[in-house]
Amino acid sequence: MKHNFGAGPCILPQEVFQEASKAVLDFNNTGLSILEISHRSKEFEEVVKETESLVRELLHVPENYSVLFLQGGASQQFAMVPMNLLPDGGKAAYLDTGVWATKAAKEAKNFGEVVTVASSKDSNYTYIPKDFEIPLDAAYFHFTSNNTIYGTEVFATPSTTVPKVVDMSSDILSREINIQEYDLIYAGAQKNMGPAGVTLVIIKNDLLGKTGKTIPSIFNYQEHIKAGSMYNTPPVYSIYVSMLNLRWLKAKGGVKAIEQENIIKARTLYDEIERNPFFKGTAAVEDRSRMNVTFVMDTPELEAEFLALAKERNLIGIKGHRSVGGFRASIYNALTITSINALVDAMKEFEESHK
Incomplete structure (x- = not known):
């Protein structure tokens, strides 16, 4: 998948x-x-x-x-x-x-x-x-x-x-x-x-x-x-x-229902970015987008390695825009929580492999 x-x-x-x-x-x-x-x-x-x-x-x-x-x-x-x-x-x-x-x-x-x-x-x-x-x-x-x-x-x-x-x-x-x-x-x-x-x-x-x-x-x-x-x-x-x-x-229940799903998806990913010592967000916390989650690594030299892992795990399109660097996960309406969890699992796997 x-x-x-x-x-x-x-x-x-x-x-x-x-x-x-x-x-x-x-x-x-x-x-x-x-x-x-x-x-x-x-x-x-x-x-x-x-x-x-x-x-x-x-x-x-x-x-x-x-x-x-x-x-x-x-x-x-x-x-x-x-x-x-x-x-x-x-x-x-x-x-x-x-x-x-x-x-x-x-x-x-x-x-x-x-x-x-x-x-x-x-x-x-x-x-x-x-x-x-x-x-x-x-x-x-x-x-x-x-x-x-x-x-x-x-x-x-x-x-x-x-x-x-x-x-x-x-x-x-x-x-x-x-x-x-x-x-x-x-x-x-x-x-x-x-x-x-x-x-x-x-x-x-x-x-x-x-x-x-x-x-x-x-x-x-x-x-x-x-x-x-x-x-x-x-x-x-x-x-x-x-x-x-x-x-x-x-x-699905309209915009009200999808908003609740989007809140959960964004929160799940942002929580991992904050928890995982290898990653950090780029946007001010109060202005963080629910649609485009941008983050980088504390050690930029490891970013290519994480992108390689993401590719292995079928995580497509997470390379950040050249203006920001790092990573960008766009989590539009049709992206499911299953995909969010797959990205979070890859981040946790990366952390475990570098302890």
């Missing part, structure tokens, strides 16, 4: 893979593959409708918010957000907590002034800044809720009357949130929702149409809302697999 701790394209439940593979050959007894079915067909329209309904149900999305399935990943949203929300001569506020937050701010600078309200770059992004001020004349405030590279997560939404925009690519659907705390949420699907290729956008309708600018249609949220995520050919297969995964999540 392979234990997939990879940070990129997500682990999905086996039953989702099995159902999705059947649809590649014959989707809903149509005699057509899901890969070739018309996105304008009644059958696929039902897929989009159910996927949106599941998102609304699982995240308790109010009716005054639109749910969109777009393309281009979070990286395209880095530009779409300021294009749609930042008026000429306006400014936006950004919280700098890592690479993806930095890239988002860089794109926004192409459309107006960007104010960095706080940054943890001075400590290689090992913590989430607190007690910063958000300028009240900002068009919006942007932050990244979970930082995959550095293993930090924002659990308390900053309080402000300024519209809040959040990149939730790596922790969407992993814990309960109050949608009404945010004005726009975007998330690449490839961590907890589905495969790469589709991007979820949840947006408060009255936030739009206020910049006075002409926005190219393909980048205009209002055009996508009017077209029901069908302005251009959508990522059919990615939306379909996301629907299957959302069905799986609902059957």
Whole structure:
């Protein structure tokens, strides 16, 4: 059995893979593959409708918010957000907590002034800044809720009357949130929702149409809302697999149930990191991510040896990002406690062999 701790394209439940593979050959007894079915067909329209309904149900999305399935990943949203929300001569506020937050701010600078309200770059992004001020004349405030590279997560939404925009690519659907705390949420699907290729956008309708600018249609949220995520050919297969995964999540008891599992998984691994003298965490304890657990060894020279042991034990994808080094265990929704225990056992085995 392979234990997939990879940070990129997500682990999905086996039953989702099995159902999705059947649809590649014959989707809903149509005699057509899901890969070739018309996105304008009644059958696929039902897929989009159910996927949106599941998102609304699982995240308790109010009716005054639109749910969109777009393309281009979070990286395209880095530009779409300021294009749609930042008026000429306006400014936006950004919280700098890592690479993806930095890239988002860089794109926004192409459309107006960007104010960095706080940054943890001075400590290689090992913590989430607190007690910063958000300028009240900002068009919006942007932050990244979970930082995959550095293993930090924002659990308390900053309080402000300024519209809040959040990149939730790596922790969407992993814990309960109050949608009404945010004005726009975007998330690449490839961590907890589905495969790469589709991007979820949840947006408060009255936030739009206020910049006075002409926005190219393909980048205009209002055009996508009017077209029901069908302005251009959508990522059919990615939306379909996301629907299957959302069905799986609902059957498990929804976001509330998966959050409890994620708490247990993260606690189990962090407890071993703290107990085992060979390992230590890199993120501030109060900001430790439940999705991406980052840690190093007290003796860096032994890291290659532990990676070799991990490979022998079928622990895949635990090498840390080059910005941090060491190890990173990404423990998204579909990763089971069995895989966590396998990693903990390997850490204990390594300790025993070096006494």
